[in-house]
Amino acid sequence: MNSFAHLHVASCFSSHYGTNTPAELAARAAADGAAALALTDRDGLYGAAKHISACQEQGLPPILGVDLAVQDRGRVVVLAAGSAAGYSALCEVISRAHDADPAAVPLQVLADSAASDPSGQPALYVLAGPQSDVGQAAAARGYRQTRALLRQWKQALGDALRVEVVSHLAPPGEPLSTAHAVRMLSCANVVGVTPVLTNAVRLLSPAEAATADVLDAVSALSDLNHVTGLQPNDQGWLKPPDQMRQLAEEICRASTSASVSPSRLLQSTAELAESCALDPEQHMTWGVPKIPEASVIGIDRDADEELRHRCQEGLGARLTEPAVRQRLDHELSIIADLGFAGYFLTVSEVARLIRSLGVRCAARGSGVSSLVVHALGISPIDPLAHGLVFERFLSRRRSTLPDIDIDVESAQRHMIYREVVKRFGDQRVVLMSMQNAYRIRGAVRDAGLALGLPEEEIAQLAEIMWRFPAKEFRQALAEKPELKRLAERIETERVSGRAQLDLLVDLTERLDRLPRHISTHPCGVILGDENLLKLTPVQPSGVTGLPMSQFDKDDMDPMGFIKLDILGVRMQSAIAWALDEIERTTGERIDLDAIDYTDPATYRLIQSTHTLGCFQIESPGQRELVGKLVPESMADLIIDISLFRPGPMVANMVEPFLNRRHGYEPVRYPHPDLAGILGETHGIVVFHEQIIRIFDRMTGCGLDAGDELRRKLGTERLPEVEEFFRTHAAEKGYDAATITSVWETLEGFGSFGFCKAHGAAFAVPTFQSAWLKTHYPAAFMCGLFQHDPGMYPLRLLVAEARRLGIPLLPMDVNTSTGDYRLERTETVPGAGQSPWGVRMALSRLKGISEAEVRRITREQPFDSLADLRDRANLRRSTLRDLVRAGALDSLLPGGRSRRKDLIAWVESTNLARSSRPQPKHALGQLPLPLPDMEVTQMPVEHGELSPRELVGSELELTGIDTSGHVMELHREELERQGVTYAKDLLEQRSGALVRVAGIRVATQTPPMRSGRRVVFISLDDGTGVVDLSFFDEAQATIGEALFTTKLMIAEGTIRRTGPRAVTVQATRAWELHRS
Amino acid sequence: MSPAPVTPRRRGVTRLTGAAEAAAYATERSSTSAPIPSGHPSAPSGHSLTEPVEVLADPSGVPVRVQWHSRWYVVLGEPARWFQRRAWWLETSRAERGRQGLVSHKIWRLELRLEAAPAAQSRTVDVVHDVHSGRWRVVRVHE
Incomplete structure (x- = not known):
């Protein structure tokens, strides 16, 4: 028998433990001629779906299990029997274990689950091995105790119990030595439990052992010198059958009882593997879609009929249009064929639920291509009006499950999750999880820690x-200018005998992409039927405590789970806040669905490129693109958003499009038949929908096949697509030159385009946010401050508000609340000054607690410092910081001019609460204000705060320079250096040499067509934002400072790229205060 | 004044800005690097050393004859072998992916008897095989 089945194997989804992917393990096992392969990750089935897929690919029977703690009894391996009862018992026992933190299951619960198969066969098999209390006792040579403990296990589990015999060939006398294995074997023999052999695998090969050492150190938050319990050596790897046989022989030979032969040990292992082999389709409903039962959504008739009925209701009079009717019939017949009506009704129910809660919601993603989705009220986009293709979303040929995404207000997301769970029942709804993998920074940190x-x-x-x-760290050291200094340091230290940095590079590379921790996916909700919890283990989600599946998004399709993306979008929250503030202050309720989407004022704002804060079009690159493209309509906005994607940028769609749009280049079509398809983008292929239609038009393949062909572009199946296209286009009578020219376009751009449905869905909130910024700037900025949705630091949005002439009202204990509020200012507005200001929020103060904010807002107003001290009950540090941030200026007779005295006073005075208890509201009377003795007697000694001190404390305590822009402090210096300000850059001619300066607000390295890295840095100088680009040479000149300098001064040349678009191509840059 | 929060310098932490400083720092650190903690499985019973030795092994890699101090010994019985951990992060300067033999050594405990003197008392030694050089060393002689 030259075959072996490993029954105890951890993959890298045992976070901070395993080192290899399920695919790597399965491939090696198959190459070694394994009989089957188990995956038993720690605490869950995180890698299970990947394991099943990998085993299917390798033709290996899969086995699933878990390495799980049993309360007070150490860790054991729990394997699912090869049955549906086995798999669901495994899921349930893992979920039960996660009721505790850290996860651990009571022995009795485990025993009950193991006995849960009505057929009488064990549903679970439990392997008591070296990590169990039995194994620990054996390691300590407590022979009697070892046997006593094993008897308890046997009593609880009966036939379901096995003893796991493991030797990692550790030094004699240590755990995982052969002697340890021998003790386990003889104990099994004495107590009468069948032994099985495993290698407690956590490594693919011994070469991964160093990675495992680092993971052990990191999970203990320690370094390698001090961590205890490192693996004894590098032998926990996926050994091939002959080595496992040798181990069996060695262990049995060393056993004095000699009653177990190696063959029997291997035989009992093989038999257990056979009992546990899973049939994924039969036992796990692998690949079979599961949706909530019709009865749950209150449908008593056929789901297809119900869906048709609801769509017809939703479309109303439009049904008289033949195109609408035809499209509806087309979509409904596909949905009926696929059996997805229930899914659409479910999503529709969720959308209805969200709206009934008064929460803003908008559909996104390819689902927007569907008229059914529109008719059900899930999406406001009419797919016919935008030429969206249903087959991009769903077709009889699509093998993946449909995916409809819903954007909601981020602040309401958790509430919505709870309501969805309530609506469908907690046995049918779980949140999806997400594996967070090591990237360069995390890997460097953890390797450094180790x-x-x-x-x-x-x-x-x-x-x-x-x-x-991270795995290219050493290569990056040789190539990246910002790492040049580090590379030199490593060299120097190597010479002087310090190898730590060299090791750091190697270990960082080893950690790359390993799963680091699991978290709740930001939007995925899994909706299933009443059996969902038998198919996925769950554990409490960190944020909401709602049950979270151990499967991630890649597992959804294979597991047949339908997920709904309910994504919290901060912009939706910001918009909601702005609308609420407008209503609160003026009584006016604005319906954003009813605004004029052709409003010229809004487009003027967009064209001005002053789009900071606007959804999708606020990034430096987008501001430049908007300046070049000059959008005039929603159609333009859709194109703009679609062009500003990695694909179109890398494929260089942008320049030709702009040239044709502005008439610098004639519009040509490869063939007149394509004019209708490509007209909207002046002959340039931008949208997936256009590619699908070209395939269909020129080959007659149908839209569904067109989408299949499109998906194969840019894959290794490209040649077969070309073959198909050329043959069928020729049959349709297109000439060779046309075919070749179109094919070149498809080949070049095909895999890079963007789904127009996404662009159309994004364009709506983009316009809405720009409309609010145009017509209600103060309310809009207030919403942005409250929910901080963008890519920039909040202080940049505050600077933008200042530029817009919106009064920024300082934090004040009497008027500020925990939120940003719109406030009518008393002063007569000057030219360009808004009558509405934004009051800064107390919650922005670093270190203030929520309870303190609550107490302040509950007790407002205060008439004196003593009053504040007594009623708000603040910590000394909070009171001091409130004073320093100016929140008490209004209580001071001299206002800001006396703040310095007050700071000194707060720091030096005993702030014990006044001894007399406050008779607050006693006997229905308001308390008499105490004379504020201390403050009136406060000596005038410290003078006024300088602007530098003022802004300095604001930044330190709130991160926002509210009273003035931080760059004001450097004004003289900037003048001396001859700096050109952002507001004046547009007047510079292209090619002019300029010096610019500011505080860094964004750093980006977007993908470039050339493949070379260009670094874009945006500086805020108080008059606006300067966008700088750094090419190779400039990057080399600047080195490390490229990513670390906060206050930057730079030199470069003006590049004018459009009527409103200007950037500075930098040649040199340095830190401001160094100059 | 800089608006960026400045991390306060902490005692015992060196900010390295240049190659010269780094070199000085490295020298200082390597002279003060942490000792191997006790509890690592290296505490010897008997007499530790490291001495090259020539070993002849059978086809499965098990030592059968040993030349030590210019004399030939035979290996008695079934030698025990195990894998012993190394504090590789102190002992090596590289740990790139795929590097073999980084984390542990294979150690054989051999009972040796002089080939030329079958009646002589046997001695027990631990030998280690270095996967990179292919060389064997005696690391412990049991008294």
Whole structure:
């Protein structure tokens, strides 16, 4: 028998434990001629779906299990029997274990689950091995105790119990030595439990052992020198059958009882593997879609009929249009064929539920292509009006499950999850999880931790790492200008005998892409039928405590789980806040669905490129693109949003499009038949929908096949697509030159386009946010401050509000609340000054607690410092910081001019609560204000705060320079340096040399067609934002400072790229205060 | 004044800005690097050393004859072998992916008897095989 089945195998989905992917393990096992392969990750089935897929690919029978703690009894391996009862018992026992933190299951619960198969066969098999209390006792040579413990296990589990015999060939006398294995074997023999052999695998090969050491150190938050319980050596790897046989022989030979032969040990292992082999389709409903039962959504008739009825109701009079009627019939027949009517009704129910809660919601994603989705009220976009293709979303040929995404207000997301669970029942709804993998910065930090590098050194190193794959660290050292200094340091230290940095590079590379921790996916909700919890283990989600599946988004399709993306979008919250503030202050309720989407004022604002804060079009690159494209309609906005994607940018769709749009280049079509398809983008292929239609038009393949062909572009199946296209287009009578020219376009751009449905869905909130910024700027900025939705630091949005002439009202204990509020200002507005200001929020103060904010707002107003002290009950540090941030200026007779005295007073005075209890509201009377003795007697000694001190404390305490722009402090310096301000850049001619300066607000390295890295840095100088680009040479000149400088001064040349678009191509840059 | 929060310098932490400083720092650190903690499985019973030795092994890799101090020994019985961990992060300067033999050594405990003197008392030694050089060393002689 030259075959072996490993029954105890951890993949990298045992976070901070395993080192290899399920696919790597399965491939190696298959190559070694394994009989079957188990995956038993720690605490869950995180890698299970990947394991099943990998085993199917390798032709291996899959086995699933878990390495699980049993309360007070150490860890055991729990394997699902090869049955439906076995798999669901495994899911349930894991979920039960996660009721505890850290996860652990009571022995009795485990025993009950193991006996839960009505057929009488064990549903679970439990392997008591070296990590169990039995194994620990055996390691300590407590022979009697070992037997006593094993008897308890046997009593609880009966036939379901096995003893796991493991030797990692550790030094004699240590755990996982052969002697340890021998003790387990003889104990099994004495107590009468069948032994099985495993290798407690956590490594693919011994070469991964160093990675496992690092993971052990990191999970213990320690360094390698101090961590205890490292693996004894590198032998926990997926050994091939002959080595496992040798181990069996060695263990049995060393056993004095000699009653177990190696063959029997291997035989009992093989038999258990056979009992546990799963048939994924039969036992796990693998690949079979599961949706809530019709009865749950209150449908008593056929789901297809119900769907048709609801769509017809939704479309109303439009049904008289033949095109609408035809499209509806087309979509409904496909949905009926696929059996997805229930899914659409479910999503529709969720959308209805969200709206009934008064929460803003908008559909997104390819689902927007569907008229059914529109008719059900899930999406406001009419797919016919935008030429969207249903087959991009769903077709008889699509093998994947449909996916409808719903954007909601981010602040309401958790509430919505709870309501969805309530509506469908907690047995049918779970949240999806997400595996977070190591990237360069995290990997450097953890590798540094394991090596025991000083924390600050690690932080400095992580800061200069900028978005490259961690496994290419050494290569990056040779290539990246910002790492040049580090590379030199490594060289120097190597020479002087310090190898830590060299090791750091190697270990960082080893950690790349390993799963780090699991978290709740930001939007995925899994909706299933009443059996959902028998098919996925769940554990409490960190944020909401709602049950979260252990499966991630890649597992949904294979597991047959239908997920609904309910994505919290901060912009939706910001818009909701703005609308509420307008209503609160004026009584006016604006319906954003009813605004004029052709409003010229809004387009003027967009064209001005002053789009900070606007959804999708606020990034430096988008502001430049908007300046070049000059959008005039929703159709333009859709194109703009679609062009500003990695695909179209890399494929260089942007320049030709702009040239044709502005008439610098004639519009040509490869063939007149394509004019209708490509007309909207002047002959340039931008949208997926256009590619689908070209395939259909020129080959007659149908839209569904067109989408299949499109998906194969840019894959290794490209040649077969070309063959198909050329043959069928020729049959349709297109000439060779046309075919070749169209094919070149498809080949070049086909895999890079963007789904127009996405663009159309994004364009709506984009316009809405720009409309609000145009017509209600103060309310809009207030909403942005409250929910901070963008890519920039909040202080930039505050600077933008200042630029717009919106009064920024300082934090004040008497008027500020926990939120940003719109406030009518008393002063007569000057030219360009808005009558509405925004009052800063108390919650922005660093270190203030929610309870303190609540007490302040509950007790407002205060008439004196003593009053505040007594009624708000603030910590000394909070009171001091409120004073420093100016929140008490209004209580001071001299206002801001006396703040310095007050700071000194707060810092020096005993702030014990006044001894007399406050008779608050006693006997229905208001308390008499105490004379504020201390403050009136406060000596005038400290003078006024300088602007530098003022802004400095604001930034330190709130992160926002409210009273004035931070760059004001450097005004003289900037004048001296001859700096050109952002507001004046547009007047510069292209090619002019300029010096610019400001505080860094954004750093980006978008994908470039050339494949070379261009670094875009945006500086805020108080008059607006300067966008700088750094090409190779400039990057080399600047080095490390490229990513670390906060206050930057730069030199470069003006590049004018459109009527309103200007950037500075930098040649040199340095830190402002160094100059 | 800088608007960026400045991390306060902490005692015992060196901010390295240049190659010269780094070199000085490295020298200092390597002279003060943490000791191997006790509890690592290296505490010897008997007499530790490291001495090259020539070993002849059978086709499955099990040592059968040993030349030590210019004399030939035979290996008695079934030698025990195990894998012993190394504090590789202190002992090596590289740990790139795929590097073999980084984390543990294979150690054989051999009972040796002089080939030329079958009546002589046997001695027990631990030998280690270095996967990179292919060389064997005696690391412990049991008294």
